[in-house]
Amino acid sequence: MFRNMLELGGEEFEVQRGDMVFRAGGVRNRDQTGGKYIGFAPGTEIQPGDWLHGNVSGDRFFVFDVNSMLIRGRVLQVKAYYETAQEHEVRLAQAEPPRTQYVGAIIHAMHGGNVQAIGHANQSEINQLINDSGALAAALDDILMQVIDAVRADLPAPQLIAYMQQAEELKCALKSDKPQPAVVKRLLSTLAFLGDVEGTAGLVTRVWPLIGSLMPIALTVLQHVQLR
Secondary structure: OHHHHHHHHEEEEEEEEOOEEEEEEEEEEEOOOOOEEEEEOOOOOOOOOOEEEEOOOOOEEEEEEEEEEEEOOEEEEEEEEEEEHHHHHHHHHHHOOOOEEEHHHHHHHHHOOOOOOOOEEEHHHHHHHHOOHHHHHHHHHHHHHHHHHHHOOOOOHHHHHHHHHHHHHHHHHHHOOOOOHHHHHHHHHHHOOOOOOOOOHHHHHHHHHHHHHHHHHHHHHHHHHHHO
């Protein structure tokens, strides 16, 4: 039955999931409540967070939910509920925090103390950065290298190595498809000398402006993951 539906009104879609891309035939439809979905053949590995690009129509969709249609105990089709690229951008914009984030307030809330940092970031620029994996990686490399350079001369070799490892872990966590908030917060605390690496007051003062550049990026990455 699904094959007949595909031949009559289907389209081949390019499925994009991070760096992975594959093709699958799908049929656009609506459920009884009006929800828009694209039906795929049983066994098609469509996941929430995938982007679908119609090879004929050129339309682009974001998948926010997936479930299977069952008849007599057998999967008839995989239903990928979607929103258009424009609808997705509008939803993200409506859920975003104020366009300017004050880093000191974020740090205060995160640690429950009176530590403050000076700095702010334009939200639209951060969103563009988050949506470009290459630009995000370059920005993280640049900021974290400055953080390491700021402490390089004052940390003993074993502590410096541990510090550099934590910086690399933070970069990997923020580039991950599923970053864990607890991990990101722990690593930021360590780099700010609020965690396992013992720092002096001078080092703390030196790295806070740089950590302030990382905070809005980290917060936005975690918020985008929650909206997927």
